[in-house]
Amino acid sequence: MIINDKKLPDLPPPTSTSGPIGWLRNNLFDTPLNSILTLVIGYLLVTNLVPLIQWAFIDADWIGDSRDACTSGGACWVFVSVRLNQFLYGFYPESEYWRINTLFVLLGLLLAGMIYEKTPKRGWIALFTLVVFPVIAYFMLHGGSFGLPVVETHKWGGLTLTLVLALVGIVASLPIGVMLALGRRSHMPIVRSFCTIFIEVWRGVPLITILFMASVMLPLFAPEEIDLDKLVRALIGITLFQSAYMAEVIRAGLQAIPKGQYEAADAMGLSYWKKMGLIILPQALKIVIPGIVNTFIALFKDTSLVLIIGLFDLLAIVQSALADPKWLGYSTEGYVFVAFVFWVFCFAMSRYSQYLERKLHTGHGARQ
Structure with missing residues (x-):
């Protein structure tokens, strides 16, 4: 009789408990009730999401300079593209858009510098952003100094x-x-x-x-x-x-x-x-x-x-x-654009707060 004292290799887990199939069984089809709910929700998503994607992307019109370009029956994003400058700058003079664009770029760089952990002098960058940047922004937006023409606040928008x-x-x-x-x-x-x-x-x-x-x-x-x-x-x-x-x-x-x-x-x-x-x-x-x-x-x-x-x-x-x-008649596209812009900013703030929570978590709840 030959005795093998070598350890045999571990067998792979059953395919029904690992991979995509295992994830589906554990999260979506673990009980009869959850299986029914998954099927119902999946049906509702398919019946509603497919027409929405069809309207918003596949049949949408993207290029043009008037409503005459919207002929496909889908979303008319031409309305947003034609009015985009007004949506971004309000009634600000077109010749002075560069002032707002400069502030946007500067603010983006400052925020990136504060968020990136390896940025040197992050404290000074934060102090500059909170104290100096608002002053720069005021003089850039309002004008009246350094040769910049005055733009009254009723033109901001x-x-x-x-x-x-x-x-x-x-x-x-x-x-x-x-x-x-x-x-x-x-x-x-x-x-x-x-x-x-x-x-x-x-x-x-x-x-x-x-x-x-x-x-x-x-x-x-x-x-x-x-x-x-x-x-x-x-x-x-x-x-x-x-x-x-x-x-x-x-x-x-x-x-x-x-x-x-x-x-x-x-x-x-x-x-x-x-x-x-x-x-x-x-x-x-x-x-x-x-x-x-x-x-x-x-x-x-x-x-x-x-x-x-x-x-x-x-x-x-x-x-x-x-x-x-x-x-007239393109209110849906306008409100969808507004909702998307608000969602982007709010989602960014939410994700950054979750990052801060993970970074600063020190088990405070266990402290007595």
């Missing part, structure tokens, strides 16, 4: 105006929200009461009402020698409104920090601001990254409400183009 409203609101609402959250947890009754009243009042009023008040009532409280631009009034209203929501998000993070962290910082003899800036806030902000980004996304989408006070953001510009007798 389209995606440019949407990004201005969103970026200013995001950058300004975060620090104000932090201060309001700290004030609401303050031991000083006056500070705590003021912050609580501010937050509850602004959170309890619709943004539409805030925009009306900022547009109509805010100039009544300003000195006569100060003429607040309509865009500035909208920015103030949006910033204060979102700051109240941001404050509650950050307060949730502050409350999630274990009491021992506060006691440890006090035992080290740190002052209140050092304790918050070095110990508490970094942990709290890390915990509430999803809530902060969710507030940013809501702010970005809420910028479309400025239409009611006469500012032509991306949605308003598209709606005004749809009223053109030359393009």
Whole structure:
């Protein structure tokens, strides 16, 4: 009798439990109920998705300069291509488009530099983006200095105006929200009461009402020698409104920090601001990254409400183009384009927040 003491090679797993077939069995057909739901949902997707793809891509018209080019019966993307400059720049003078394009490129480079981990001096880049870039953007967009002609804010519009409203609101609402959250947890009754009243009042009023008040009532409280631009009034209203929501998000993070962290910082003899800036806030902000980004996304989408006070953001510009007798009947293409643009920006923010969560995860939930 011959005895083989060599280990035989492992047999491959059955094809029914690995690969695409195994994934389908484990995720879509693991139970009779899930199998039925998978078949029903698959049927609905096929019956609805195929005609949508047919309309949006296969039968669509892409090239032309008028509605006469839309003859296939599918989507008429000619409408978007013809009006694209208006959708991007609003009523900004065509000869000055280069100013907006320069800012877009500069902002993209700065964001790429901050996101890429191996970029040297990332802290200085972030400081430049938050402090210097807004000043450059103002003088580039408005003009009046360095030989640039003035472009009044009522000519700003389209995606440019949407990004201005969103970026200013995001950058300004975060620090104000932090201060309001700290004030609401303050031991000083006056500070705590003021912050609580501010937050509850602004959170309890619709943004539409805030925009009306900022547009109509805010100039009544300003000195006569100060003429607040309509865009500035909208920015103030949006910033204060979102700051109240941001404050509650950050307060949730502050409350999630274990009491021992506060006691440890006090035992080290740190002052209140050092304790918050070095110990508490970094942990709290890390915990509430999803809530902060969710507030940013809501702010970005809420910028479309400025239409009611006469500012032509991306949605308003598209709606005004749809009223053109030359393009009546193509509202679907216009709204799909707006929805796609908003989705791209919101999805990008969502994905970056997930990246930050994975990068900054340190097992905080297990800390006692």
